[in-house]
Amino acid sequence: MYAIVEIAGHQFKVEKDQKVFVNRLATEEGKKVSFDNVLLIGDGDNVTLGAPAIDGAQVSAKVLKHLKGDKVIVFKKKRRKGYRVKNGHRQALSEIVIEGITASGAKKAAPKKETKKAEPKAEAKPAAKKAAPAKKATAKADDLKKIEGIGPKIASTLVEAGIATFADLAKAKPEAISEIIAGVRGNHVTDTWPKQAKLAAEGKWDELKKWQDELDGGKA
Template sequence: MYAIVEMAGQQFKVAKDQKVYVHRLQTEEGKKVTFDNVLLLDDGKNVTIGAPAIDGAAVEAKVIKHLRGDKVIVFHKKRRKGYRKKNGHRQSLTEIVIESIVAKGAKKAKAAEPKKAAPKKEAAPKVEAKKAAPKKAAGKADDLKKIEGIGPKIAETLIAAGIATFADLAKTKAEKISEVIADVRGNHVTDTWPAQAKLAADGKWDELKKWQDELDGGKPA
């Protein structure tokens, strides 16, 4: 009677009283060990094939000793690179002797259940404080620099305050405009800006250009 059984990650054809060298087992010397992953059994009359293992079949063995196998030389070389590396290896083995082959009724060894990791606490999502974005005027802003006396810095300041179009500027009083641009360096005269913006908003560019020729920095020359 013989069996094909998986032991320590390898498949062996074994019979009673046969000595087998397998990869190192954790079982102590002199102790018995059971292998229940039997793939095939032949009792001399019938051949039983597992799917993949035969239920109830097992191979019982006894650990004789732990040892190390013969040295194997591992040599690496790379052509035209000047690379050579030589290593030796001795596999850790266990010598066992097969004591019996059980066809039915063997109890399968219970595999140790892995410990369940404690559920991780989900970190509370970080709430990032949003920086207040500067107010943007709805719609497309006009080029306020076309107004005599308004430069890039003043135009940027007015747009940030919500005065982004010629129509917005035309509706804003000169005093209010002065308050808005108070932090912009320079002496700014805003008296004519609403009127200029009104002409620009109405599309009266020729009239605006003629008037601007008479102005100096937004005030009459």
């Protein structure tokens, strides 16, 4: 059995016991993590498609270790301008091992019911129902840009790593946050971000605003 699943903003084809390198996850080493945005499951000749995700399907994995990828050199040059800039980048990654693929509640793909004309219409209704949970998921995400020092690029990077709410950010350690946003250009001070997020999660906006007026780019 294999599955195509979205992990940290990228799609992977995975099988049981397979090791995969993904963008840095907020989960600690040795702990288990699950991904429910499963797009396809294949088991021999049987293939199940999602619309876009398969309802009830899940891929479970275990975080083996956190590491950095190979260095990538980015060199920019402008002819006759004397402009040369050389930067290096190492992507923050997590190595995980796939422990299981669960397909409970999954609905069969449309090609299995080609002989029945009424079936495609019946499948259109579950697809519409599946779209509703996706809206709920985005509604639960918080605007991380309200934290002093976090811009649009950093906010999207944190969401891809699994930190989508103020509560998630409040639980993260500054060192782990720095590793996640290592690829974002600039000098970012993450020391106060979890404390700011905790105030935001508790709805203490007046206290947070007063403190942010004293901060400079997230630095006390």
